[in-house]
Amino acid sequence: MWDFSLGRAIGAMFRTWPxxxxxxxxxxxxxxxxVVFAGAGAGTGYLFHYxxxxxxxxxxxxxxxxxxxxxxxxxxxxxxxxxxxxxxxxAVIVEILDGKAVPGGRGQIAYAQQIVRQxxxxxxxxxxxxxxxxxxxxxxxxxxxxxxxxxxxxxxDGLIRFVNSVLRVSMTYVxxxxxxxxxxxxxxxxxxxxxxxxxxxxxxxxxxxxxxIFLTIFMYAIAAGIFIVVLSPALVVAALMxxxxxTAWGVLMALVIAWAFKTAVIEPLAIAxxxxxxxxxxxxxxxxxxxxDRLTHVSDKFRRLKDRAAQAMGAASRPVWTNADR
Numbered sequence: 001m002w003d004f005s006l007g008r009a010i011g012a013m014f015r016t017w018p019x020x021x022x023x024x025x026x027x028x029x030x031x032x033x034x035v036v037f038a039g040a041g042a043g044t045g046y047l048f049h050y051x052x053x054x055x056x057x058x059x060x061x062x063x064x065x066x067x068x069x070x071x072x073x074x075x076x077x078x079x080x081x082x083x084x085x086x087x088x089x090x091a092v093i094v095e096i097l098d099g100k101a102v103p104g105g106r107g108q109i110a111y112a113q114q115i116v117r118q119x120x121x122x123x124x125x126x127x128x129x130x131x132x133x134x135x136x137x138x139x140x141x142x143x144x145x146x147x148x149x150x151x152x153x154x155x156x157d158g159l160i161r162f163v164n165s166v167l168r169v170s171m172t173y174v175x176x177x178x179x180x181x182x183x184x185x186x187x188x189x190x191x192x193x194x195x196x197x198x199x200x201x202x203x204x205x206x207x208x209x210x211x212x213i214f215l216t217i218f219m220y221a222i223a224a225g226i227f228i229v230v231l232s233p234a235l236v237v238a239a240l241m242x243x244x245x246x247t248a249w250g251v252l253m254a255l256v257i258a259w260a261f262k263t264a265v266i267e268p269l270a271i272a273x274x275x276x277x278x279x280x281x282x283x284x285x286x287x288x289x290x291x292x293d294r295l296t297h298v299s300d301k302f303r304r305l306k307d308r309a310a311q312a313m314g315a316a317s318r319p320v321w322t323n324a325d326r
Contacts, residue, residue, distance in 0.1 A: 002211050002273075003280055009272035012096045016268070018108045019089040023264040026085055031260035033070045035237075035253050041066025042249070063249065083126050087179060088112035093272050094180050097279070119182055119190050126179075129194050132308075133175040135301035136198050171212060174201060176271050177278045184279070191309035198302065199287035201278070202295060211277045215270040222266055227258040 013020060045062020091112040095102050103111045120126040181197040182190050201208060231254040238250030295302040 002214055002277075003207065004211060004273040004276040006273065008097065008276060009269050012093050012272045013265075013269050015096050015102070015104075016089060016092050016108070018105060019085070019092065019112070020265060020268065022109065023085060023089065023268065024260075026081060027260040027264040028257075030070070030074060031256045033073075034067060034256045037066035037070045038063045038249065038252070039066070041069075083116065083120070084113065086176065087116045087120075087126060087183075089268060090176055090180050090271065090275075091115040091183050093268070093275060094184050097272065097275060098184070115183060119187065125190070128308075129182075129190055129305075130175050130179070132301045132305045133178050133194055133198060136295065136299050136305065137171055137174045137201075139295070139299040139302070171209075173212070173267070173271050173274055174208070177201065177208075177274055180271075180275045180278065181282075189309065189312055191305060191312045195292075195302070195305050195309050196287045198305070199292045199295065200282040200285060203285070203288045203291045204281040207281050208274070208277060211274060215273055219262060219266045219270055223258045223262040226261050227254050230254045230257045 042059040042063035045058040045060070045065070047058075088109060089112065092102050092108055092115075095115075102108055116126070120129075178194050178197040178201070181200075182193045185193055187193040231250065234253035234257065235247065235250035238247065238253060296306065
């Protein structure tokens with residue numbers, strides 16, 4: 001049914017517990033920031049009823065403003081989180097799945113960040129690659145749908161539309177797979193390697209899709225269970241907030257906490273499973289020129305990725321002149 005070992009994925013999670021702990025600190029801090037700023041915003045908005053404003057509406061607007069402040073702040077630190085947390089965790093997962101020894105404790109985080117810096121000297125380079133890869137992934141999903149539409153099977157198009165709606169969620173972690181490929185190959189040309197990794201992904205699309213759909217359902221089922229567990233305490237806390245929107249805020253708090261747990265703990269498990277699938281399926285393969293041409297034709301971001309790869313390869317091949325050469 002699937003092409004990964006759940007036991008190996010769980011084992012990798014246990015061995016990377018320093019990163020799991022770090023992710024929990026980061027993402028639960030984010031969840032707490034949402035809750036605190038929403039509460040503070042609602043309280044501030046509620047005070048405006050002394051100036052003649054309707055209290056419930058003011059509290060609701062204030063809470064929404066608090067959420068907006070946190071969202072904007074996270075937008076600016078997302079590059080740092082990707083570089084310091086996600087990429088490092090993927091690096092040690094790759095090492096463990098390949099049977100290599102990795103340090104434990106805080107030394108594991110430093111070890112992983114060293115691996116990432118060997119591939120990407122600056123966080124902006126990793127972020128740029130990540131954004132281009134995400135753009136290409138959406139095009140690959142759309143291209144598969146276009147091909148399926150041309151197949152003259154009654155009802156097949158409707159089925160593909162439904163599958164694609166699920167795939168848009170399940171393909172969230174493909175950029176992590178490309179990053180894992182870059183790290184595993186020990187490349188010095190990450191743009192070129194990212195391009196090849198995307199082509200390899202595209203030519204094995206359905207194998208990844210089948211596994212990704214299963215893991216997505218698995219993750220969201222667990223997240224739903226967590227949401228149900230934390231909903232009651234969240235409603236109790238929300239009842240202390242001003243205004244009459246306590247129930248809505250309680251539901252929002254429970255959703256944020258469930259999201260934090262899914263992102264911190266469940267997602268790395270799914271990524272470890274999908275990395276197994278990716279490396280297993282592409283083993284012994286080379287990028288198919290037909291798929292590269294197809295992606296070049298349909299995706300401007302893939303063309304930009306190829307251009308950056310060509311620029312990087314050209315810069316690497318140019319001689320470095322010194323005074324002794326003149």
